[in-house]
Amino acid sequence: MPTLDLALPPHAHDQQSLNTVRAGRLLDSLLQTRATSVSLVEGLSDADCTVQSMPDASPAKWHLAHTTWFFEEFILSPHLPGYRVFDPAFRYLFNSYYDTIGPRHPRPQRGLLTRPTLEQISAFRDHVDAALLKLPLDAAPASLLELGLHHEQQHQELLLTDLLHLFAQNPLHPAYRPLPGPLPAERTPVALRWIRFPGGLTEIGHDGEGFAFDNEGPRHRVWLGDFALAHRPVCNADWLDFMADDGYATPTLWLADGWRWVQEHGVRAPAYWQAHDDGFYTETMTLHGLQPLLPQAPVCHVSFYEADAYARWAGARLPTEFEWEAAAGRQAPTAPAQLADHPWRLPLAMGAAPEGDLHDLWGGVWEWTASAYLPYPGFRPAPGAVGEYNGKFMSGQMVLRGGSCATPPGHLRPTYRNFFYPHQRWQFTGLRLAR
Template identity: 55%
Template sequence: MATRSDPRELDNLGQRLAATRTLTLDLAAPLSDADATIQPFPDASPAKWHLAHTTWFFETFVLRDLGIAPFDERFAYLFNSYYEGEGERIARDRRGMIGRPSLDEIRDWRTHVDERLDRALASLSDGARALVELGIQHEQQHQELFLTDILATFAANPLEPAYGPREEAGLRPPAYAGVRDDRWDSHPGGIAMIGAPDEGFAFDCERPRHRALVHPHALVPRPVSNSEWAEFIADGGYTVATLWLSEGWDWVRRERVTRPLYWREDGTEFTLAGRVTRERDAPVAHVSFYEADAYARWAGARLPREEEWEVAAQGANASEGQQLDVATGVVPAPKNGLFGGVWEWTNSAFLAHPGFKPAEGTVGEYNGKFMCGQFVLKGASCATPRGHSRASYRNFFPPAARWQFTGVRLARD
């Protein structure tokens, strides 16, 4: 027989669900229907698609099992992302062709689904509540993707429109105090426990918790800055083949890469607030794994291993630093810590932890099937909803990806 939660837990789940769903709508508020429909390149989805896909997730994995009919059965083909168990779907690179339903129609769909979720919460089984929790965390991931994708969309427009004023759309990595501090934080090494504990939410790829051998190493206590990256460029970093992995060097020459994604030679960068002067002491952002690895080699260092980064973050406050609080981008004082600002590349491939088992059912496709050709990033960025990340969190992208808020922290043996 299905068990029921403490009413206080239901209240908390309902409040977090409502807050998450509201934040997504708030993020979309500045956009026109045209803004929300454009897809700048295949890896970035239209803003409208993010609003719809997260709604499809709840409708499919929660409401359907309650016998609630879909709002429009045609939407499944349009807004399923990659779940083979849910059947055929529109090709990823064709999402920008979904002119209909309109943005307002998708908002109506969201309202319909939210009302039914709210009425159903009190009677949900433990398994269904777990899927609601997964849906909340899933939508928070898409809130970050929403912002990075709309940044890519506006950057592709020659007019370079701003998503919002700088003081409101403060979604850019902050300048850190003491950024020129060159000290290293050492760790003696040893056997460490890695991965998420059994209690509390974590994605399946974060478990099981297990022992890992950590060798003696040191980390710089802050990410690489814009000014330091400018020194790398001035020293010919993008032109010296010996600094680059073979695939990275092929990528640099093929794509004619000479600087981080949104930089110009005039000292500016494109942000959600439009084109602005680069802040020297802000962490460099929008660099690929290839670039991060080449920079580390140029600096006489290397990228951290996943377990090194996680050991350093254990016990740290994952809710510190610049992260997303509300759609108006209220930015707290930046912290010189491990979380916030930019996601940080590691040199660890995104592979299964020992004993990993994907979740049962179609939701088991969430992470496990992507454990090939991807690298782990740790921490959180200025577009990560606060409270979403943790030491064990495993973000992952292919090595050429750089439209996300991705940066670099140095390590050495």
């Protein structure tokens, strides 16, 4: 720990002490986050953690190594004198997309890395964690440590969604974790209600208090017309009505790219839904294995194309990300919220929100918006490799808001912007209607 200068004026001494305490708490939170990542692979085999089921997904072993590489590359190597790199080859193997750093192993071939083993990756993590404990609290910018913490939380969610996609390819339908108890009883979904919000000039984006990713700012003003949001997400029973009405076979409901995607890939239902010989969908693959479809649960694993088509079928639309943020600004991401600390690893209808509030706004499923992922006015990426974190992806993707049942608690804010390509649906993605 840094030595305090007792000759400082009292107010300066207090500020330095406060900064030291904050840095210590940040390091504690960081190490707790690191331990959580390890707990996510407990009980999995080396094979479970090595296989890559598609180019968009990464092996669990790679997630554990890449998040560790991040601390070694951006924090320990430049800021801890005498730090010894664990293995120079890892700089190539576990770089994700940082072109400034140098060449990297091709993303679609991450599943071919049978070596290093999971045991060696664990040793890599231990090596880096021990070095983080030696890091003087004023040596590295706190903003970098915070970025590393939240980056690791992002990969915790990806690790779970990638494992789900992997296990969904197995005809044995293996469970990542056993059921924590009996499934909630099936019930008729609550009838959809509309909650109205006034428009006007609205402040959007992070205000500078606390951590945020760079794509959440700068804070700026937008003009919103009056709008309404559905009080709950679209649920499985709603989606079954859409399917029964030939929603997937009606071209006038679909964007041209979406219709082409449906035809080329034979899409007839959300990802992971299982049809029986009679053609009826009654089960879905989850992290608890194959489970019955709960009619009241939020529909999940749908693409932007599907969400947009459903909204058109329902005589509504998707909200813009600005409408979503304006509505969410008065509802903090707290209980009732189904996040990654909830025992169930599949979306549930939590409900229990006060009358007039939006139900299941946080967690459960990420909610597609009608907004393209673009920079806010005045956005400038950070200099150097860290600036590649978000800005370079602001093209061709759509914004999602709200978090999912795989999102770590404490990771969300009303300004948080997630983003994926419109055809992607292996994440816990759903929708809420607007008009």
